[in-house]
Amino acid sequence: MGKHYDQDAEIRLLRKMLKEAQSAGRPKQQPSARRSPALQLELPKVVRYPLAEFAATRDRNVPLPETVAEIAEVVGRGNAVRLVEGTRATGKRKWRRHLYVPGDMPDDHWITKMIGLEAAVWLSYSHGNCIIELPSCFALRKAYMADHALRLSYAGAALPEIAREMGVEQKTAKGLLSAADYWRVRLG
Known part of the structure; x- marks a missing residue:
């Protein structure tokens, strides 16, 4: 029995030495960060939200996607679109935007700064x-671009000027103008 305990003690000592050798030169691990709050990304530096303004005023007949429509029932159509417009894209796909909504909304949270405390x-x-x-x-973006x-x-801009102003090719601007009749009926 004594020999068995000696071998166990030797194995523990060897494991300890191996662990020390593997972590040599590395900083000591910090304790778990469970108590620190989650890191929130800063609010994107968007000066204005043209799509949200458009959604709140002119495009009442353009349907919103289901998720955004659910949020719009709670915080209003303009604020829901403002969240979509002001949230950064995540991952490799530029259209994917994830929004984490905390259970307890602090006054200084970026969602509060974006849509107001009551709506948040x-x-x-x-x-x-x-x-x-x-x-x-x-669909909302398409309606906004066609309306713009x-x-x-109507202000008298030619096709090249419209394309340059909107930052699109002339072919795209021509397509937007041809689709404008479709959106004009829906926007009223």
């Missing part, structure tokens, strides 16, 4: 502790 608190009541994947609202192109056209 209502959002935390309805979607607290959830990660929401926000869609890109393609049509307004520029």
Whole structure:
């Protein structure tokens, strides 16, 4: 029995020495960071939210994707689109936007800064502790771009000027102007 205990002690000593040798030159591991709050990314530096302004005023007839429509029922159409527009893309795909809604919404949270404290608190009541994947609202973007192109056209801008102003090719601007009739009926 004594020999067996000696071998166990020797194995423990060898394992300890191996562990020390493997971690030589590395800083000592810090204790778990369970108590520290989760790191929140800073609010994107967006000066204005044209899509959200458009959604709140002119495009009542353009349907929102299901996820955004659920959020819009809680915080309003303009604020829901503002969350989509102001949230950074995550991952390799530029259209994928994830939004984490904390269960307890602090006053200095970036969602609070974006949509206001009251709307943020209502959002935390309805979607607290959830990660929401926000869609890109393609139809809304298309309607906004067509409306913007049509307004520029009514102001007397030529096709090359419209394309340059909107940052698209002339072919795209021409397509937006041709689709403007479709959106004009829906936007009223």
